[in-house]
Amino acid sequence: MKSERKHIVIIGGGFGGIATAKALKNADVDITIIDRLNHHLFQPLLYQVATAELSPGDIAAPIRAIVNEDPNIKVILGEVKKIDPKVKTIYLNNGHSIPFDQLVMATGAQYNYFGHEEWAEFAPGMKSVSDALKVREQLLMSMEEAEQLDDSNRRKSLLTYVIIGGGPTGVEMAGAIAEVAGNGAKHGYHTIKPEDAKIYLIEAGPRILNAFPESLGKKAKKMLEKMGVKVLLNTPVTHIEKNKVHLQVGLIETPNIIWAAGIKASPLLDSLKVEQDHSGRVLVGSDLSIPKYPDIFIIGDSAHSENKDGIPLPALAPVATQQGKFVGKLLAKSERRSEAKFVYIDKGTMATIGRAKAVADINGLEFSGFFAWFLWSFIHVLSLIGFRNKIGVFMTWMWSYFTHKRGVRLITDRSRCESCTTYERPHNELMEMPV
Amino acid sequence: MKSERKHIVIIGGGFGGIATAKALKNADVDITIIDRLNHHLFQPLLYQVATAELSPGDIAAPIRAIVNEDPNIKVILGEVKKIDPKVKTIYLNNGHSIPFDQLVMATGAQYNYFGHEEWAEFAPGMKSVSDALKVREQLLMSMEEAEQLDDSNRRKSLLTYVIIGGGPTGVEMAGAIAEVAGNGAKHGYHTIKPEDAKIYLIEAGPRILNAFPESLGKKAKKMLEKMGVKVLLNTPVTHIEKNKVHLQVGLIETPNIIWAAGIKASPLLDSLKVEQDHSGRVLVGSDLSIPKYPDIFIIGDSAHSENKDGIPLPALAPVATQQGKFVGKLLAKSERRSEAKFVYIDKGTMATIGRAKAVADINGLEFSGFFAWFLWSFIHVLSLIGFRNKIGVFMTWMWSYFTHKRGVRLITDRSRCESCTTYERPHNELMEMPV
Structure with a gap:
C-alpha cells in the first residue's frame, strides 16, 4: 500500500x-x-579539526540523531x-x-582547481572530516619529523606552510597554523623555535577577505603579519607539484600545502x-x-x-x-504560490584570525580584535547543532584560551601518513562564517 | 660535546x-x-570509541603534552x-x-590469534585509535545498510554481532553493542527493532571474566543475558573466514566480528x-x-x-x-641496589557491562550493579591523563546517562568502509580495568 x-x-x-x-x-x-555520509558537519569549524583544536565529534552530529524526533523523516546513507x-x-x-x-x-x-585537477593530490582542500584529519596528520607529522632533524633544507621545508586562497578559510587556517607552528615550545617541541616556522598565505587578487569591507581585510592582514604570516597579494600560483608551489616570483618547497582558493x-x-x-x-x-x-x-x-x-x-x-x-x-503548503520569491537577509560575515583575534562586519558595523573574536565564538557555539556539541566546543575553547594548549594533536594512522603528502581526492569549500 | x-x-x-x-x-x-604514535592512549576505554560513546581525543593525549614541563625528557616519534x-x-x-x-x-x-593470523583480517581486535575507528565504521555501516533492507538473510547477518573472548574487553564490547544495536529506534533507525539484533559473546572456557571471582562472572553473564546478549561458554571458535564464524556447534554469519580473545x-x-x-x-x-x-x-x-x-x-x-x-x-638512584624487588599491589578489577551496570572486585569486596558502575566511572575518569580529558569524558558520560544518546556516531571515511570487513592489521589486548 x-x-x-x-x-x-x-x-x-x-x-x-x-x-x-x-x-x-x-x-x-x-x-x-x-x-x-551519516553526519551533518559544521564546516565553518572544520579548520579547527585540521589544526587539532576540536575533535570531529565536536562539530558533527549524526543526521539520524538530528531528525530522530520527526517520524515523517527517513534517512538513507x-x-x-x-x-x-x-x-x-x-x-x-x-x-x-x-x-x-x-x-x-x-x-x-x-x-575548484580551475582546470588543474592534478594539483589536488599535492595541495588538498578540506570538505570532510576525513580531509581535515589528513591535513591534521600532515601538519603534525611535519613537526615531528622536523623536531628530529638538525638544520637542513629538509627541516626548513617541513616547517614551511603554504595556504593558497585569502578567503575566510585561508585566513583562518593561516592564523591557526601560526599559533601551533609558531609556538613549538609551548606544544612540547624542544628544537622548533618561533622563527623556524615560515607561513605563507597566497592570494591571486589584490586583497584578502574580499567579501568583507576593505578596511577589515587590511586589519586581518596586519593581524596575520603580526603573528608571523607572510601574506602575498597579487600572487597567482603558476604550478603545483609534489612538495613544491611555483609562483611567478619564485618557488616554495614544502609538503604542507593547503588549497582554499575556490x-x-x-x-x-x-x-x-x-x-x-x-x-x-x-x-x-x-x-x-x-x-x-x-x-x-x-x-x-x-x-x-x-x-x-x-x-x-x-x-x-x-x-x-x-x-x-x-x-x-x-x-x-498544499498549494504552490507562483509569486514566492527568496530574499537573502545578510546578517554579516566574520572570520577568526587567532586567539582573541577576529574581524567581523555585522550589518555594516565593523569590529576587530577581542570583541570580534568573542562575537565569533559566541555565534559559532550557538550555531552548532546539538546541546552536547555546544557545551563541548565552548569548554574546549575556554580551556585552550586559558592554557594555550591544543588537545587533539593525535596522529592516529601512520600507515596513511607515511604518504601524507599524497591524498586520495581532496576537495573543499570557501568556508565563510555563518552569522 | x-x-x-x-x-x-x-x-x-x-x-x-x-x-x-x-x-x-x-x-x-x-x-x-x-x-x-605521538599519543598516549587510555586503552581501557578504547571500546567506548569503537561504540561511538567517546571521541579519540577524549582518551588520548599527545606524549609531548604529557611531558612538556619536564626539560630532561625528549620525545621521538x-x-x-x-x-x-x-x-x-x-x-x-x-x-x-x-x-x-x-x-x-x-x-x-x-x-594473539593463536597461530591463525589469517583470522585477523576478518575478526579485528582493537589496540589503537585507528583500529577502534574502523570497528566503529563497521558497526555503524552495518546498521545503516540494514535500515535500508527489507527482511532478508543479508539484513539478519548485518544485525548479528560476534564478540570472541569473554574477558573484560569482550564483556564490555558486548554490553555496549547491545545498548546501541538493541535500541535502534532510540538512535534514529526506524526499521531496526530490539529483537532484530543478535549479539553473541563467545568464550572457549567455562566462564566469562575468569580473572574475577566466580560469582561476579556469573552476575556479569546474567546482566548481559538480560540485555539480550547470548553468552556461549565452552565454545571454541574452529575457523573464521570473511563474514563467517565457525563453531563446533554451528556457523554464525555476520560481517561484525570482533576479536578479544588473547x-x-x-x-x-x-x-x-x-x-x-x-x-x-x-x-x-x-x-x-x-x-x-x-x-x-x-x-x-x-x-x-x-x-x-x-x-x-x-x-x-x-x-x-x-x-x-x-x-x-x-x-x-645513582647506585643500583641489587636486592630491589618489584611487588605488585592488586587493588582490584572492574568491568562495565552497560548503562549503570558493572561488576567490581576491590580488595576481595564484590560489587555489582549501579554502585559498581559508579565506582568504575569515577576511577576511570580520575585515571585519565589531563584535566581536559577528565572533564570531557565526565560530561559525555553524564550526557549519555541522562539522554541515552551516543554522540560520536560518525562514519567519516566511506572509501575505507566499503571494504569494512577487511582490515589491514588488527591486533588488540585483553583490556582489563585499572583500579
Missing part, C-alpha cells in the same frame, strides 16, 4: 538540507534525506549516481532507485542537463526551483541564485540555511 | 612508559621516549626496528640509531634474543631487568614477571603503571 502523501526527497544533510527537513517536519508529507528529472527518480550507486514528488538538492560544493558545485548537478554557471551551479528561479522542472529545487552552494542587484549569492552557511527554510515552508 | 649524564631510553608511551618517565623527571638523567643489547643501541626504521645507557621496554602487546607481546622483543614465554613475553628478574642484560628493563604487557605464587602478572594497566614507577625510582 503506497502512501497518498507527497514524497519529498532531500539530497544532502548539510546546512541547506537539514533546514529544509526541519521546516517540513510538521507538514503532511513524507521526507527522505539522502547523504553520502547512500551515494546518488544520477537523477532523471523527467521521470522524477533518483538512482543510487547501490542499484536502488527512489521516486520523488518533489526534490530538494542541497548537494554542496567541492574544491569552489565548484557538486558534479551530480550535471546529470540534470540544465543551465549551469561557470562554477557548475544551477541557475534557479526566484523560488529556487529550476525553470524547466518546477518540482526540483536547488539550494546552498549548488544554486546560482541572484540577489536584487543580480549578483549570485555567496557559498555561505547562512545562505543555505535561509534557502532551506524558504523551500521547506514553500513545500509545506 | 656529549652530556656526561646517563641516557635512559624508554620505548613506548603507554601506561608503563609514561610512569617510568614521570618517576625520573627530577633525576639527573637524560630521557628519550620513543613511540610509533619513530618505529624501532631492532635493539642490539650488546652495543646498547636502538635502530629506528628511518635509519637513525640511538645509543642508551639504560633501556626500559614498555612496548605493550598485540592481539594477546601476545610485541614482536620487537624477539630482537633481544633472550628467554620468552609462550606469549612472547620476556622473562625478567625480580627487579624487572633481563638477567643477561642488567641495563635493560621490561615492563607492562611485554614482561613475564611473577607474583609471589609464581603466577605471571596479568596484562593490566595498573601492573604496567606500578612497574614503570618502580623502574623509574630504581634508575633515579
